[in-house]
Amino acid sequence: MKLSDLGEAGLLELIRDWTTIRPPVTTGVGDDAAVLDIGGDRDLVISIDAYVEDVHFRTDTLTADEIGHRAMAGALSDLAAMGATGVAAFVGLHVPPTASVDFVHDLFRGFRRVADAAAVQIAGGDTVRGGLAIDVTAVGTVPHGKAVLRSGAREGDAIFVSGTVGRSEAGRRLIAGDVTADVPAAFRREAEEGHRAPRPRFDVSALLMGLRSRPTAMIDVSDGLAIDLRRLCEASGTGCHVAAHRVPIDEAAKCIAWAESRDALALALGGGEDYELLFTIAPDAEEPTIEAARRAGLAITAIGRIVAADDGMTLTQRGGSEVELPRTGWDHFSPPS
Amino acid sequence: MKLSDLGEAGLLELIRDWTTIRPPVTTGVGDDAAVLDIGGDRDLVISIDAYVEDVHFRTDTLTADEIGHRAMAGALSDLAAMGATGVAAFVGLHVPPTASVDFVHDLFRGFRRVADAAAVQIAGGDTVRGGLAIDVTAVGTVPHGKAVLRSGAREGDAIFVSGTVGRSEAGRRLIAGDVTADVPAAFRREAEEGHRAPRPRFDVSALLMGLRSRPTAMIDVSDGLAIDLRRLCEASGTGCHVAAHRVPIDEAAKCIAWAESRDALALALGGGEDYELLFTIAPDAEEPTIEAARRAGLAITAIGRIVAADDGMTLTQRGGSEVELPRTGWDHFSPPS
Numbered sequence: 306m307k308l309s310d311l312g313e314a315g316l317l318e319l320i321r322d323w324t325t326i327r328p329p330v331t332t333g334v335g336d337d338a339a340v341l342d343i344g345g346d347r348d349l350v351i352s353i354d355a356y357v358e359d360v361h362f363r364t365d366t367l368t369a370d371e372i373g374h375r376a377m378a379g380a381l382s383d384l385a386a387m388g389a390t391g392v393a394a395f396v397g398l399h400v401p402p403t404a405s406v407d408f409v410h411d412l413f414r415g416f417r418r419v420a421d422a423a424a425v426q427i428a429g430g431d432t433v434r435g436g437l438a439i440d441v442t443a444v445g446t447v448p449h450g451k452a453v454l455r456s457g458a459r460e461g462d463a464i465f466v467s468g469t470v471g472r473s474e475a476g477r478r479l480i481a482g483d484v485t486a487d488v489p490a491a492f493r494r495e496a497e498e499g500h501r502a503p504r505p506r507f508d509v510s511a512l513l514m515g516l517r518s519r520p521t522a523m524i525d526v527s528d529g530l531a532i533d534l535r536r537l538c539e540a541s542g543t544g545c546h547v548a549a550h551r552v553p554i555d556e557a558a559k560c561i562a563w564a565e566s567r568d569a570l571a572l573a574l575g576g577g578e579d580y581e582l583l584f585t586i587a588p589d590a591e592e593p594t595i596e597a598a599r600r601a602g603l604a605i606t607a608i609g610r611i612v613a614a615d616d617g618m619t620l621t622q623r624g625g626s627e628v629e630l631p632r633t634g635w636d637h638f639s640p641p642s
Numbered sequence: 643m644k645l646s647d648l649g650e651a652g653l654l655e656l657i658r659d660w661t662t663i664r665p666p667v668t669t670g671v672g673d674d675a676a677v678l679d680i681g682g683d684r685d686l687v688i689s690i691d692a693y694v695e696d697v698h699f700r701t702d703t704l705t706a707d708e709i710g711h712r713a714m715a716g717a718l719s720d721l722a723a724m725g726a727t728g729v730a731a732f733v734g735l736h737v738p739p740t741a742s743v744d745f746v747h748d749l750f751r752g753f754r755r756v757a758d759a760a761a762v763q764i765a766g767g768d769t770v771r772g773g774l775a776i777d778v779t780a781v782g783t784v785p786h787g788k789a790v791l792r793s794g795a796r797e798g799d800a801i802f803v804s805g806t807v808g809r810s811e812a813g814r815r816l817i818a819g820d821v822t823a824d825v826p827a828a829f830r831r832e833a834e835e836g837h838r839a840p841r842p843r844f845d846v847s848a849l850l851m852g853l854r855s856r857p858t859a860m861i862d863v864s865d866g867l868a869i870d871l872r873r874l875c876e877a878s879g880t881g882c883h884v885a886a887h888r889v890p891i892d893e894a895a896k897c898i899a900w901a902e903s904r905d906a907l908a909l910a911l912g913g914g915e916d917y918e919l920l921f922t923i924a925p926d927a928e929e930p931t932i933e934a935a936r937r938a939g940l941a942i943t944a945i946g947r948i949v950a951a952d953d954g955m956t957l958t959q960r961g962g963s964e965v966e967l968p969r970t971g972w973d974h975f976s977p978p979s
Contacts, residue, residue: 308771309739310748316769319743323750324764339765341730343783345682353732353779355770393667395679395690397734397777402646406656409645413660427661428676431692432653433779434645440734442690442779446680492763518916 332454337386337524338443339385340452346501347446353509358437366480369408371501373415375578375605379527380441381423382505384582386525388453388514389445391566393627395440399435412439423507425452453584456493458522462611464583465511465520467544468604470530471558471569474576475498487563488557496557503580510582512601514577526581531574531631533583535618541585544616547609547630550623574620574631585611644673669791672877674723675780677789677867684783689720695774703817706745708838709776710752710868716864717778718760719842719917723862725790725851726782728762734779736772748750749776760844768846788856790921795825795859795878799922802931804846805941810894811913814900815877817818823901824895833894840917847919849938855927859924863918868911868968870920872955878922886944887960911957912969922927922948 308316317334326333330339353623356376358364365373377394384391396416400409420427420530425443450486458486478484488496506525517539524537530552538545554573562569586594591607598605618630645653654671663670668685669677693713695701701709714731721728733753737746739956750764757764762780813833815821824835842864850857861874867889875882891910899906922933928944935942955967 306741306743307735308741311743313769316743316746319747320750320767320769323747326762326765330763330765333763333765334767339730339732339763341781342684343684345680347680349680349686351730351732351766351779351781353777355734355736355768355772357736357770357772360770360772392680393676393688395676395688395779396689397692397779399692399694399775401647401734402644404645406643406645406648406653409653410656410660417660426664426667426670426672428663428667428678429688429690430657430661430671431690432650432657433692433694433697433775435692435694435697435775436773438736438770438775440690440692440768440777442688442732442734444678444686444781494687496766507832509698521883545646551888555964566919583796584776586827 316359320410332424334553336455337383342449346449347482348449348452350384350387350445350447350452351391351442352380352640353440353442354380354383356439367501369411370415373412374419374502376439376441377416377419378505378580379417380443380575381425382525382527384443384445385505385507385510386523386582387447387449388510388519388523389447391423391443391445393426393428393444395442396427396430397440398430398432399438400432401437402434402522423505435597438628453520453523455522455524455537455540458537458543458585458611458613460543460613461588462521463588463591463607464534464545464547464585464609464611465605465607466526466530466553466581466583468581469553469555470526470579470581471576472496472499472555473503473578475555475558475561479557484561486561488560492557494559496555503578504583505580509603509605512597513584516585516594516597518588518593520584521587523582523584526579526583528577529575530583532633535630535632536585538618542612542614544612545618545630547620551606565593575633590629663935669789673792674720677787679699680705683786685786685789687721687724687726687782687784687789688725688779690777690779691717693776695901699810701797704838706748707752709840711756713758713776714753714838715842717780718756718762719864721780721782722842722844723858723860723919724784725788725847726784726854726979728760728780728782730763730765730781731757731801732779733764733767734777735767735769735804736775737769738774739771749947760842767836783880790857790860792859792861792874792877795874795880795948797880797948797950798925799858800925800928800944801869801882801922801946801948802845802942802944803863803890803918804890805864805918806890807916807918808910808913809833809836809892810840810915812892812895812898816894820920821898823898823940828893829897833892842917843919846940846942849934849940850921853927853931853934855924858924860919860921861917863920865914866912867920872967872969874920875955879951881949881951882946882955883949884959885956888943888945890943891902910914912970
């Protein structure tokens with residue numbers, strides 16, 4: 306069987322079988338990052354993220370600086386999604402020999418901007434000739450036993466998402482020039498910035514980890530809210546109910562969807578690379594969490610609730626009708642209405 | 643300027659400038675691996691190694707299992723070269739969508755064989771479509787402050803190498819079929835095995851780290867004894883004298899060189915991917931080190947001595963004449979005699 310027939314999810318399942326989780330590794334393949342208990346008062350959190358030309362990015366619409374920025378942001382976001390603080394990053398850089406030194410310098414400027422903002426050092430790397438691809442290994446730490454996994458959500462927990470969703474996808478379409486919608490300048494700027502220079506949400510992660518009652522489960526929105534929420538629920542053995550009218554849809558995404566007579570919710574649920582945090586909070590911790598975020602000036606929105614697995618993964622639309630939570634990202638996504 | 647004009651060493655210099663070393667990172671770009679002091683009684687040692695088709699390996703002479711084996715061996719060898727023990731490995735796998743599931747499974751079997759032998763877990767990975775390339779991030783630990791760097795060699799130290807050198811290059815040529823020499827079956831088998839399935843020398847590393855007087859500097863022989871010794875000396879700010887007749891040349895390499903009327907030493911000094919350990923020992927620790935290796939049944943050979951930088955990096959040939967230690971690997975290497 307070819308990989309193209311198996312698909313990425315199928316391959317990941319196989320790889321999980323081919324790898325092991327035993328001490329000191331306490332969490333392995335299948336979460337945002339691996340967790341290693343190496344005997345200190347903090348656990349190690351490590352993730353590797355591959356970022357490849359024409360799969361994850363194009364060089365005709367993004368600068369080298371932006372490509373570097375996005376690669377590092379995507380990698381560090383996996384640490385934020387575990388509740389970890391970043392320490393170091395290691396870059397495997399594959400570049401064509403015809404690339405200019407300036408191009409590589411600009412990539413590093415992008416890496417550095419994101420790493421510096423998170424107090425993460427680029428502590429190692431390897432550079433080889435090849436098609437343009439960037440593998441970033443992100444290393445962080447979290448207090449021993451406190452890493453927030455995908456698998457901890459329980460029935461009754463509230464589902465929250467930080468910031469807005471659909472922004473990066475809206476920005477990508479604006480940058481690609483395939484949008485005819487009249488998008489106000491401020492919204493356009495925010496969306497394009499969201500696509501060119503996403504920020505890992507260490508601010509939200511730090512806020513949540515400082516609470517008496519931490520999130521029960523967390524994942525970053527890298528492939529789209531719907532698909533990432535599905536992953537969290539699958540890992541937790543639960544279902545979920547999402548209220549469509551609660552989803553914090555990016556304003557530019559709304560404009561684009563309106564102009565194209567498409568459902569903005571579909572774009573918001575299916576658009577990836579927002580790198581917002583999607584997390585679940587036990588019922589008695591909802592109010593303290595909302596209050597802490599309000600004090601800190603960080604936007605978080607309750608969008609639904611974890612339910613029993615038997616109750617499925619559903620979306621309540623504005624009219625009140627209930628549909629299945631979409632299974633795919635924006636590209637292969639048929640709008641629910 | 644293009645990367646091809648700058649070369650890998652030039653690029654590495656630039657990258658060193660673009661990155662930082664500050665706590666908790668105590669050693670960064672430029673050694674075999676980075677060292678991080680994260681506050682426990684052991685330091686973290688982390689390295690990333692990129693392994694790319696048609697740069698580092700060919701799929702027509704190696705199986706997927708062997709490719710996986712070699713990628714993991716090369717990555718873990720960087721940990722051994724720091725005196726570290728391995729903990730976990732993270733694999734960034736770029737494969738064409740036309741690759742078969744069996745091919746990827748075989749790669750993982752190769753990864754696993756080497757990782758299992760070193761008690762290292764494959765704890766995470768990312769798989770993307772692309773040209774065949776494998777980035778392995780290796781994570782290990784070493785007692786706090788005890789990582790053996792390239793930079794610690796001092797004038798008067800003895801230079802040792804484990805095992806034999808030139809074996810992998812001899813094996814590569816035998817496998818490629820471009821050898822007409824009559825190589826005895828046992829030597830051929832050893833050389834081919836050395837190329838297909840090299841072993842990171844955690845055994846030698848563990849022996850050395852258990853001594854009262856550890857190596858002052860260490861590096862693994864990944865690009866060739868001569869070039870790797872040069873790197874060690876440059877990092878230490880020293881020169882070196884190597885005695886040609888002391889270099890433990892692989893037997894198959896000797897046969898090949900003899901049949902081609904070439905210098906076996908050139909092949910041995912320039913052939914990469916042996917993954918033997920090259921290390922320096924303070925004068926008063928030489929005898930205990932040799933004795934310990936003898937007791938453990940591990941072959942190590944003293945091949946020369948560290949000298950002042952002003953005395954250069956030289957090679958004393960069999961006849962007694964002194965030449966400069968070669969600067970390049972086998973391919974671009976003109977024999978010294």
